[in-house]
Amino acid sequence: MYAKEIGGVCWIDLTTGKADDLRDFYSSVVGFEVEPLPMGEYDDYVMKSPEDEGGAVGVCHARGTNAQIPPQWMVYFNVKNLTASVADCEKRGGKVVCPPRELGDSHMCVIEDPAGAVCALVGPQ
Numbered sequence: 667m668y669a670k671e672i673g674g675v676c677w678i679d680l681t682t683g684k685a686d687d688l689r690d691f692y693s694s695v696v697g698f699e700v701e702p703l704p705m706g707e708y709d710d711y712v713m714k715s716p717e718d719e720g721g722a723v724g725v726c727h728a729r730g731t732n733a734q735i736p737p738q739w740m741v742y743f744n745v746k747n748l749t750a751s752v753a754d755c756e757k758r759g760g761k762v763v764c765p766p767r768e769l770g771d772s773h774m775c776v777i778e779d780p781a782g783a784v785c786a787l788v789g790p791q
Contacts, residue, residue, distance in 0.1 A: 667722070670744065676788055677742040679724030681735040685710065689725045698722060705730070734764050735776055736784055745789035748773050752787070755779075766791065 668676050682688055689711045693700050698713035701721070708729065712721040723739075726732055745751040748766055752775060756762065759780035766775040774788045 667720075672744050672746050672789075674744050675741050676744050677724070677786075678739060679726055679742075680737070680739050681726040681728050681732045682737040683728045685725050685727040689713070692723075692725065731764070731767055736763070738784065740776070740784060740786055742774065742786040742788050745787045748775065748787055748789045748791050751789070752777070755787075 668674070670676070680688060689700055692698055692713060696713075697716065699716050701712040701714055702709035703712050703724070705727070708727055710724060710726040713723045713725060714720070715722050726735075728735060728737065752762060752766065755777045761778050762775055763778050763784060764776040766773050769788060772788055773791050774786050776784060776786050778784050
């Protein structure tokens with residue numbers, strides 16, 4: 667489902683102040699199996715299809731570095747160079763909602779486009 671090429675969607679998740687409730691909601695409504703993802707003092711959740719070992723989507727708490735992320739299903743796009751993409755975003759009238767930070771072997775940030783839509787960018791700095 668997820669792409670590795672530039673411009674491809676590499677992940678989708680929901681960050682919310684009601685992660686536990688929505689974990690249960692989507693598990694019941696969609697049929698996801700839930701895998702806790704330890705985040706220190708709490709767990710976020712990887713939602714899995716019972717027909718596939720990989721994670722389908724995530725449900726995350728709006729805490730810590732995710733506190734500023736608006737509650738919505740967010741797509742994460744692969745970019746070639748995160749620093750250059752952030753500069754282009756701002757030059758073209760967008761803004762950074764959450765500044766770049768480490769994400770596994772890569773970096774990510776959340777941006778808002780000039781129309782107000784929000785997405786995340788993932789790539790090397």
